Amino acid sequence: xxxxxxxxxxxxxVLTLFLVxxxxxxxxxxxxxxxxxxxxxxxxPSPEAIAAVTEQYGLNLPVWQQYINWLTGILQGDFGRSLQxxxxxxxxxxxxxxxxxxxxxxxxxxxxxxxLTSGIIASLNRGRPxxxxxxxxxTMLGAIPSFVGAIVLIAIFxxxxxxxxxxxxxxxxxxxxxxxxxxxxxxxxxxxxxxxKVTRSSMVEQLGREHVEVATSRGLRRAVVIRRHVFxxxxxxxxxxxGLLVAGLLVASSIVEAAFxxxxxxxxxxxxxxxxxxxxxxxxxxxVVTAFVVVNGIIDVLEPWIDPRSAAGGSAR
Amino acid sequence: xxxxxxxxxxxxxxxxxxxxxxxxYTVSLGVLVVMTLAAVFAPFIAPYDPNFVNxxxxxxxxxxxxxxxxxSLGRDTLSRMxxxxxxxxxxxxxxxxxxTILGILLGLLAGWRGGWIDSVLGRLFxxxxxxxxxxxxxxxxxxxGKGLVAPVIAMSIAYAPFVARLTRQLIVSERSRPYVAAYxxxxxSGPWIALRRVLPxxxxxxxxxxxxxxxxxxAELAGLSFLGLGVQAxxxxxxxxxxEAQAGLTGGYFLPAxxxxxxxxxxxVAVNIIGEELSDRIGGGVPA
Numbered sequence: 001x002x003x004x005x006x007x008x009x010x011x012x013x014v015l016t017l018f019l020v021x022x023x024x025x026x027x028x029x030x031x032x033x034x035x036x037x038x039x040x041x042x043x044x045p046s047p048e049a050i051a052a053v054t055e056q057y058g059l060n061l062p063v064w065q066q067y068i069n070w071l072t073g074i075l076q077g078d079f080g081r082s083l084q085x086x087x088x089x090x091x092x093x094x095x096x097x098x099x100x101x102x103x104x105x106x107x108x109x110x111x112x113x114x115x116l117t118s119g120i121i122a123s124l125n126r127g128r129p130x131x132x133x134x135x136x137x138x139t140m141l142g143a144i145p146s147f148v149g150a151i152v153l154i155a156i157f158x159x160x161x162x163x164x165x166x167x168x169x170x171x172x173x174x175x176x177x178x179x180x181x182x183x184x185x186x187x188x189x190x191x192x193x194x195x196x197k198v199t200r201s202s203m204v205e206q207l208g209r210e211h212v213e214v215a216t217s218r219g220l221r222r223a224v225v226i227r228r229h230v231f232x233x234x235x236x237x238x239x240x241x242x243g244l245l246v247a248g249l250l251v252a253s254s255i256v257e258a259a260f261x262x263x264x265x266x267x268x269x270x271x272x273x274x275x276x277x278x279x280x281x282x283x284x285x286x287x288v289v290t291a292f293v294v295v296n297g298i299i300d301v302l303e304p305w306i307d308p309r310s311a312a313g314g315s316a317r
Numbered sequence: 318x319x320x321x322x323x324x325x326x327x328x329x330x331x332x333x334x335x336x337x338x339x340x341x342y343t344v345s346l347g348v349l350v351v352m353t354l355a356a357v358f359a360p361f362i363a364p365y366d367p368n369f370v371n372x373x374x375x376x377x378x379x380x381x382x383x384x385x386x387x388x389s390l391g392r393d394t395l396s397r398m399x400x401x402x403x404x405x406x407x408x409x410x411x412x413x414x415x416x417t418i419l420g421i422l423l424g425l426l427a428g429w430r431g432g433w434i435d436s437v438l439g440r441l442f443x444x445x446x447x448x449x450x451x452x453x454x455x456x457x458x459x460x461x462g463k464g465l466v467a468p469v470i471a472m473s474i475a476y477a478p479f480v481a482r483l484t485r486q487l488i489v490s491e492r493s494r495p496y497v498a499a500y501x502x503x504x505x506s507g508p509w510i511a512l513r514r515v516l517p518x519x520x521x522x523x524x525x526x527x528x529x530x531x532x533x534x535x536a537e538l539a540g541l542s543f544l545g546l547g548v549q550a551x552x553x554x555x556x557x558x559x560x561e562a563q564a565g566l567t568g569g570y571f572l573p574a575x576x577x578x579x580x581x582x583x584x585x586v587a588v589n590i591i592g593e594e595l596s597d598r599i600g601g602g603v604p605a
Contacts (some may be wrong), residue, residue: 019444031460136418143585145536147543151559155571166567251449255540259563271546273459281459289447 013297041276079283084275089283100264105183114192119199142193149186150259167261183260198241201233243299247292342594346585357404363396366552376570388573397553404554409534415473417527420480428488429511442478450475458546460594487519525599532585
């Protein structure tokens, strides 16, 4: 039963990833004109360059053969060569990935802490002024795009107060955290709202359930009721939304990294678009989308352990 | 039939129960109207040419001559903000309109026909959902070059599945209602019922939900311009203005960056309030 469920999920996940790879690969064919001149836009089409690109993409092979070669390469960690760095894409991206992951993890922690606490506090005070204040505060936060948050944070905390650096990713662990503090806050802002609002509505829904009333009338302490009976039941939707955030965070990091001069894959993506380095763009897009699909797949599979009701078809409440 | 259901227009005009919400809604509508007028009549309202460079008046603070100061090239920030409203509003408007039309058509097809068309479209939507809209927009720029055209088309495609899924859901529940069967019995064709009788019941709800996308799209397109991939300098655009003004931040010149930033936030807040209010009023059958 469980094995079959996981097998089914896995099959659907692989199918989605396969379709994603088709989309990423064949997007190139949407551009009219011949592929060599597309890949070498803005560069001197020297005979060597043409030969290199033709070789790398196997452009003289039939299209399906090109796709299969590309895909097998990727499955072996070969994403081709970057046109701007004259290095393997996997090396270029690999160097930049840790900073972005660090940034995303830090932002994730901020989102988790602020989103959960604001949502829980609001739900426990629903209808009261505190609830309304939190909701208004969240709505305001949600209207601050990351680039606006970034420049406001730079203006106040980096320039005016001088507490944080305005630029760069730092060296070593502690320095990196120091450099990524403002970027991670800017990145987190918009997403705190999503988690906060979902937490609140999910908690409110559970608070109104009969089993909560029963638990309270059994004389359990309120803290225990909230923790064991309300929060545990409310966690499903929160988890689902958190999974959806993964791709959003990775993409929004391109804006934050550009604003703070952080050398991660987000700024690399922007730089590669700017310098017409399509192999790198393809690799990062594939990476972000795969991360999204896999994380959501994992959450999907894990859900029955956290909320056993969803294993029984999901409709039982 | 007792009290007849008021028409959509009446429901939209009618004052909502919450006074507070109403006043915020009115204020937001006002903000949007002012911004739209500013965008349309920018050449008549703006005190200066937005691209007029005056290197002897760079980074000036607010003054009677320049209400919101000047930027690193001595251009009037207020004038640039007013002109910037054009691209800021036009982009999201196009995306919302295109994605709504595309989404409604696809959702209608999936919900009405069902079967394999429904499953194929559902799988396609799942794949598109895995691409965040900003990523699709960035990829479109990588393929077709910088500017607003490629990102607008790309984001219309990125947002269409959200509209389509909602439409499909509404169509499916609508399809089983008695009035559809009644038309069927009378011999009306399926497409006629779908387009002329079912679709009009669904579009207002879908449309209201779509307005909620406007703010997100605005922020994302401005972000794209901030990255230097969207609207290109010297065109006045809020995102591009912030990008250009970033260099001045370390020198303590905040105004040229803060002004467009505040403009973005105000419009996003206003649009979100309007969108939520509209979906609340029209509401009906949207399981959250």
